[in-house]
Amino acid sequence: MSDTAVRTGRRARGGGGAARRAERTAVSVETAKYIERNVPNFEVLTEEALDIIEANAETVLAEIGVNFVDNPDALALWKDAGAVIEGERVRIPRGLARKLCSTAPSEYTQHARNPERSVVVGGKNLVLAPVYGPPFVRDAEGGRRYATMADFEKFVKLGYMSKWLHHSGGTVCEPTDVPVNKRHLDMLLTHMIYSDKPFMGSVTEPSRAQDSIEMCEILFGKEFVQENTVMTSLININSPLTFDSIMMGALEVYARNNQASIISPFIVGGAMAPVSVAGTLTQVMAEVLAGVAYSQLIRPGAPVIFGTFVTSIDMNSGAPTFGTPEASHITYGAGQLARRLGLPYRSAGSFCGSKLPDAQAAYETANSLQMGLLSGVNFMLHSCGWLEGGLVASFEKFVMDADQLGTLHHFAKGVDLSENGQAMGAIAEVGPGGHYLGCEHTQANFKTAFWRSDLFDYKPFETWDEEGARDTQVLASARVKKLLDTYQQPPLDPEIEARLRAYVAEKKASMPDAFT
Amino acid sequence: MSDTAVRTGRRARGGGGAARRAERTAVSVETAKYIERNVPNFEVLTEEALDIIEANAETVLAEIGVNFVDNPDALALWKDAGAVIEGERVRIPRGLARKLCSTAPSEYTQHARNPERSVVVGGKNLVLAPVYGPPFVRDAEGGRRYATMADFEKFVKLGYMSKWLHHSGGTVCEPTDVPVNKRHLDMLLTHMIYSDKPFMGSVTEPSRAQDSIEMCEILFGKEFVQENTVMTSLININSPLTFDSIMMGALEVYARNNQASIISPFIVGGAMAPVSVAGTLTQVMAEVLAGVAYSQLIRPGAPVIFGTFVTSIDMNSGAPTFGTPEASHITYGAGQLARRLGLPYRSAGSFCGSKLPDAQAAYETANSLQMGLLSGVNFMLHSCGWLEGGLVASFEKFVMDADQLGTLHHFAKGVDLSENGQAMGAIAEVGPGGHYLGCEHTQANFKTAFWRSDLFDYKPFETWDEEGARDTQVLASARVKKLLDTYQQPPLDPEIEARLRAYVAEKKASMPDAFT
Secondary structure (H helix, E strand, O other), X not given: OHHHHHHOOOOOOOOOHHHHHHHHHXXXXXXXXXXXXXXXXXXXXXXXXXXXXXXXXXXXXXXXXXXXOOOXXXXXXXXXXXXXXXXXXXXXXXXXXXXXXXXXXXXXXXXXXXXXXXXXXXXXXXXXOOOOOOOEEEEOOOEEEEOOHHHHHHHHHHXXXXXXXXXXXXXXXXXXXXXXXXXXXXXXXXXXHHOOOOEOOOOOOHHHHHHHXXXXXXXXXHHHHHHOEOEEEEEEEEOOOXXXXXXXXXXXXXXXXXXXXXXXXXXXXXXXXXXXHHHHHHHHHHHHHHHHHHHHHHOOOXXXXXXXXXXEEEOOOOEEEOOOHHHHHHHHHHHXXXXXXXXXXXXXXXXXXXXXXXXXXXXXXXXXXXXXHHOOOOEEOOOOXXXXXXXXXXXXXXXXXXXXXXXXXXXXOOOXXXXXXXXXXXXXXXXXXXOOOOOHHHHHHHHHHOOOOOOOOOOOHHHHHHOOOOOHHHXXXXXXXXXXXXXXXXXXXXXXXXXXXXXXXXXXXXXXXXXX | OHHHHHHOOOOOOOOOHHHHHHHHHOOOOOOOOOEEOOOOOOOOOOHHHHHHHHHHHHHHHHHHOEEEOOOHHHHHHHHHHOOEEEOOEEEOOOOHHHHHHOOOOOEEEEOOOOHHHOEEEEOOEEEEOOOOOOOEEEEOOOEEEEOOHHXXXXXXXXXXXXXXXXXXXXXXXXXXXXXXXXXXXXXXHHHHHHOOOOEOOOOOOHHHHHHHHHHHHHHHOHHHHHHOEOEEEEEEEEOOOEEOXXXXXXXXXXHHOOOEEEEEEEEEEOOOEOOOHHHHHHHHHHHHHHHHHHHHHHOOOOOEEEEOEEEEEEOOOOEEEOOOHHHHHHHHHHHHHHHHHOOOEEOOOOOOOOOOOOHHHHHHHHHHHHHHHHOOOOEEXXXXXXXXXXXXXXXXXXXXXXXXXXXHHHHHOOOOOOHHHHOHHHHXXXXXXXXXXXXXXXXXXXXXXXXXXXXXXXXXXXXHHHOOOOOHHHHHHHHHHHHHHHOXXXXXXXXXXXXXXXXXXXXXXXXXXXXX
């Protein structure tokens, strides 16, 4: 007990020599606090442009409307709220959706079981979570293959070991060796046991959202869950303008239980939205307004995030493309719309279309990550590990991207204008033609002055060449292995773990396997 | 004659059937116009912070001063202007340097021999030029080796063939097989003959700057050169606060002849400047103020650029590091200082420390390129081809980076808010649950809607796998070969070419080889 408690930096509750010995040998797992930006956002749109887009979004809601499919209860709620219902079409009079959105909080705390890992989503903050959803995994050794539960566990462990990652995520890969109707149980159990960072709930059936709530009640206590947000889950809108009953059913479960949802249009530009930036932003705005408003009809005050997943498309092949300027325009613009609506914003990620963690992947990803920071994103899903348009979770790319997330942390700190930061003494001390390496100011500040990669090669050419001329992927393979080899499980009350395991076993036994 | 004229898109002056046949078979070499930003700059510093840094820079100039080494004429000029001279130290009273800078133009046109390729440096514009200075080259086939004149010629040809590159650059690599005292002649001749884009002059000796002027007088005509700017050359400051006589000698030649110079501190943070961002910006500001002021003492109105080359350092190894957040802070901040001073701004580039054109290289480069666009850079040297901290010019990375420069062009266009851009008709036409791929608006706009890489792989996994599972470097090697294979020389008056060749031959014959 004291052993594991020491490992997470909490005070050891007992033990003498044994605890001290454990402390000396324990692996230090450091997690940076979520990013609190001390830099401005980049705003690509003028106020006038934002006014046009918002007005157009209201027109879309009032004149075209949205569909709530297979969901008579939703239609009834909308009717009571003042919308015009025709079949499954919901036309929302101008101003109504925005008014309903006003009860959603501008920020909320998502609690982790280790309180030091809790995150505040909204404001100037940025919370980083790993890739979500890939059915395949890839590593240099094994190539591309269907993901399994063993892969899933490895990714959760890597996430726990990644300093710049604040969140354990959700479906870090799809464990295809577990039946579809049971895998959410194993996935949640893995997040709860192998990490102490916050995580996401299941959305693939309303009943699985309910299971997620019940497992959190075991982990956090029933009362705590009702009074606090312990999950942030991903509710995709079936763009254009369609809200399906499965996703809405999960949203309903989470909103009723005061758990957070990302309400997120899922758009490949030119396919699920107009081929233009302003047109896509209009549709995004309309969809988010309708989705967030609906969440507040379920429970006013339920925490929700303004989501935007958007990529461009290669019109030659129909493939989604990433790290492109048009996707950046949309992400910057949607951030401005989210701030005007007063909601936390989710977008960006380690997006790329490449099949390998190569230069293409890194250009596309770096473009997306930098843009995510400057666009004011508050919750960045997919911030590491994404490969091949999201079809693949890559082990190497996970640690490559996770390392790059350090650049976002350091950039967001802004510029130190203190007397020490101004360094006038150093300039006077060194003078023309001098050298700063040995001066007092450098000695006092060099350890924290510059961000340093934990992965990249900074050695001279000759040393690097003698060591095997390794490229980034080779270095990353070694880092994956090192992190997994040194992984130690964060402490968890054995009774809680036993109750979670029992819950999962019981649930699994209660139904036959289903693979669709 | 008509054949070659057709190839650059100019009207063929003669020929009938032959010219038309040539037109049909000619390779189209498209060059995008320099970037005219329709997006704001990102400003990391507040006005208050800028005031502090500017005031500190004036303090540095007044109290610490700068050294003009081995340059009595410069000291005399400074003395006449009101500076306090002590040995080689020049202390510049507050406000004097800024006042002298006021005669420098806020923008200027650099003429190319093909008028369609002339560039306007300053304002909202961004001109992209290739890597400068590496003694080594690398490609996948031949590995890393000393650069030769043959390599130099290939890079100039690649630059000419690169759509998003506006400028042919200068020392795209150091042709180490040509004597040091003669290589500037071969380099200039190559830029003049194998490209029709603007280029840079020699700065390694004042006499070589003079040679550059004389060759331009052959290419453009003597009168044209005196009345117009036809070169932009790189004058590095020997940071901290030192102006050596060779670089200043070259600056003097160029300024007297109304040719443009980039006045550029060259800083590895923590070595040539304080280890803090604000301290480095203070030194950059002081150095640029002094250098630009000096250029205006030589000739008021001479075109100059506020330069900033800055990297962070890995304090473990002493290696410069690239694509880091602190370098970004400095680049953004220096852009703000340049705009307040009313000068064109040079910074950023395809910077990386990696030895290979791999993921490390691409992360670092993408961070630097994106930051360069948003920091308001007007002239981006090193925008493609930089590898291994600038020691290596990489053929593959040249075309990889040059492709990425397309993202800067498209992003800089900003968001189209026209009726077509708003796409309300498309949203109404498609409606909830529909698909945009076939709609009229998509058909009318898809060709120009999204930037598309000419290099990256967008194919489905299976196709890509069957084609050999090529990574970016392999694709780039093929592209290098294709561009060089299809290269055709832009037309040049044979008499001018003969005169240039004669000038070079005569100059070379006039002095013994020197390799230092």
